[in-house]
Amino acid sequence: MQSTRTLTTIAALALLAGACTPPTEVQDGPRPAAYIVSGPDVGQRAPSFTLEGATKDGPLAQPFDLTLQRGRVTVLAFYPRDFTSGCTAEFQTFRDRGAEIFGEGVTVVGISVDSVQSHVGFAQQIGHPYALLADTSLRIAKLYGSASDQGYARRTVYVIDKEGKVAYRNLRFGALDPKAYDELQAAVARVK
Amino acid sequence: MTSYFTLRRSLIALAVSALAVSPASAQLEGGPAIGDRAPVVTITDLEGKLFDLGTLIGKRPVLLEFWATWCEPCNALMPSVDAAYARYGQQVAFVGINVSIGETPEGVRAWLAAHTPGFQVLYDSAGVGTRSYDIQATSTIIIIGSDGRVAYAGVGASQDISGVLGRLLAAPPQTRSN
Numbered sequence: 001m002q003s004t005r006t007l008t009t010i011a012a013l014a015l016l017a018g019a020c021t022p023p024t025e026v027q028d029g030p031r032p033a034a035y036i037v038s039g040p041d042v043g044q045r046a047p048s049f050t051l052e053g054a055t056k057d058g059p060l061a062q063p064f065d066l067t068l069q070r071g072r073v074t075v076l077a078f079y080p081r082d083f084t085s086g087c088t089a090e091f092q093t094f095r096d097r098g099a100e101i102f103g104e105g106v107t108v109v110g111i112s113v114d115s116v117q118s119h120v121g122f123a124q125q126i127g128h129p130y131a132l133l134a135d136t137s138l139r140i141a142k143l144y145g146s147a148s149d150q151g152y153a154r155r156t157v158y159v160i161d162k163e164g165k166v167a168y169r170n171l172r173f174g175a176l177d178p179k180a181y182d183e184l185q186a187a188v189a190r191v192k
Numbered sequence: 193m194t195s196y197f198t199l200r201r202s203l204i205a206l207a208v209s210a211l212a213v214s215p216a217s218a219q220l221e222g223g224p225a226i227g228d229r230a231p232v233v234t235i236t237d238l239e240g241k242l243f244d245l246g247t248l249i250g251k252r253p254v255l256l257e258f259w260a261t262w263c264e265p266c267n268a269l270m271p272s273v274d275a276a277y278a279r280y281g282q283q284v285a286f287v288g289i290n291v292s293i294g295e296t297p298e299g300v301r302a303w304l305a306a307h308t309p310g311f312q313v314l315y316d317s318a319g320v321g322t323r324s325y326d327i328q329a330t331s332t333i334i335i336i337g338s339d340g341r342v343a344y345a346g347v348g349a350s351q352d353i354s355g356v357l358g359r360l361l362a363a364p365p366q367t368r369s370n
Contacts, residue, residue: 177319
């Protein structure tokens, strides 16, 4: 029994060592066809949270509190990192097409592992009009099935209706795919 | 049976990835896996005409660059792509795919007039290329061997494109049954 436990421990440590291998630029093998996710599905209540954040004007005076958005449609956009090209594409599109995609009366927040100070710089660089939240421990990304195993959030989008339930989710939002924005726009329009 | 195919797929991928060793600079999010068959899709050009990647893929090595005029890493990567095109442009088909997000055809035309990359540029207004190849970031380079399989996938400003192409062209053809 003891030797079985020892072997199990060694195997677990070996797996952990593999999981902690630094990321590389070149993918060197097949990737899983699907992600296992645990975030709330459409129709389920969106988990409550509060997070510090920032806009291009500086840090938010109060932490963002999802429960205070009840009565408004809220869009949560999880993304990997500030200043990366995919995230720049996504938030430039939100900036340029925000009135069309979201319209009036919708709260839009970006959420990544970056710090409040990083968010201020990123929002200023692209002139982003919405708040960016600092999920530095990935706690909220994990709640929403949006944490990658590389230590940052995957690019996902949730639309939360006025009652606080998930009305739409895209667990692989394509920042460079025009259809992804059209689909998001339609989802927001359905619950306004 | 599943594990046999998984093992087989892993071995093929490892064999092909041996061609594509490059220092890490940025992590590729999404993108096709090394060894996968490259999607053969039809993408519009700046005039709205359809261009079939099937006229190139599987017939000769192909380099696809997913880019945008506003993309700083793309601009930083440009000298590496230009140098590779100058060196390998006769052997490898280079295709620039503008992702169209945050762009207009007029803006891209103006950019091309100033930069003249010299190779085919497409304007992916419907997102066909980005969806098919699961591209999540501009400055993504996909290199496809003459067997039609993905030999390299990388992103960011510091990619050694000439080095990858040199290794790809020097390597013996892969033998596969699927």
